[in-house]
Amino acid sequence: MLRWLTGGESHGRALAVIIEGVPAGLELVGDAISAELARRRLGYGRGPRMRFEQDALTIIGGVRHGRTLGSPIVLEIANSEWERKWTEEMSPDPGQTARKLTAPRPGHADLAGLQKYGFDDARNVLERASARETAARVAAGAVAKALLGVLGVGIVSHVVQLGAARVSVETVPTLGDRERIDASEVRCLDPAVEAAMIAEVRAAAKVGDSLGGAAQVVAHGVPVGLGSYVHWDRRLDGLLGQALLSIPAVKAVSIGAGLEVAGVRGSLAHDAIVGSQLERPTDRAGGIEGGVSNGSPIVATAWMKPLATLNRPVIETVDLATGERSIAFRERTDVTAVPAMGVVAEAMVALVLADEALRKFGGDSIAEFRRNAESYLAHEAALPWRDGALER
């Protein structure tokens, strides 16, 4: 099993993540993790911070000479502004701020967080509720992707909706599309829709508004048999749903044809099993049946609300210090973060699949993990009719 936990505040010294359960001997280099962090910073419509934020990575433990040790992997991602701007405001030493934030921003965790934890300064809430934390998830996801690579699993994501601009649901990307998607400013495969998405962001930015949208994640090469139908908390679709819904501002998750199948007849909603190789000409189920991976690509889509902070603040709130009507204050903000959210969603899918792969195949070393997987796959592939036994 894979366990991981992040820590750190948005404007604190750094974020950290500890990842436990990765077998020894996995090839892991800092550059590969940093490259994933850089992908998350991209995207038309992101705010000023992403232009200077470096996401400087330090591997604190668990890796030696480019290979994992089987011990907890400890990663640190520095926050670029700490030294310059935040050492006093975010100091862990006793003291107090002269700049309390007392007007909670609607659409953020501010008010519920203030009430729940008994604070009188919304900074105590927003620092941890900020999606800055997703940088640590992406670092952990890079480790999970490296592990999944041993099984031949590869993950790709693309933006399928930004504001009102939306691609056809038929376009499911291959691993070969990854470079082309990352080269797109909005991480969209279809050039015509890409242009419409950029126009949407421009129009929203011009009037100080924000946009939501959706990103689809596809995992290719996932073996049959991850997840289970035997308990509610072992269903792979349930695990993916929780993981993706935990991304800030993600409000819905669909698997495969998800939303569309609700409105069609059953005869058009499922995937036929064809021939002696048990092929699936369609993948409406998104690679999961009964909570178990079925060998088809896993397809999950995360739907994001428009960002809550607006560059032209208009949303009403109440200043808790005075009880007076106020307008939500503006931290720097992105116009949209859907392209970045897709990269975070890839990480979350990778972490779920890596956890399930470890549960199924186990192993303290990568050699053992690979051997176990190969043995299972060889056995699973040896169904009687595949070697002609049924004909004898």
Ligand SMILES: Cc1cc2nc3c(=O)[nH]c(=O)nc-3n(C[C@H](O)[C@H](O)[C@H](O)COP(=O)(O)O)c2cc1C
């Ligand atoms: C990558 C990423 C970047 C985000 N950037 C912003 C931002 O700049 N401004 C903002 O208001 N919300 C931003 N958000 C969303 C907020 O963090 C989120 O709306 C907030 O946590 C409340 O949403 P919730 O109710 O889903 O938790 C971002 C989310 C993600 C995934």
Ligand SMILES: C=C(O[C@@H]1CC(C(=O)O)=C[C@@H](OP(=O)(O)O)[C@H]1O)C(=O)O
């Ligand atoms: C820092 C990141 O995103 C931040 C997420 C965020 C929010 O409210 O969630 C608000 C902004 O924070 P700041 O005021 O520091 O610019 C974004 O920049 C990041 O993704 O690394």
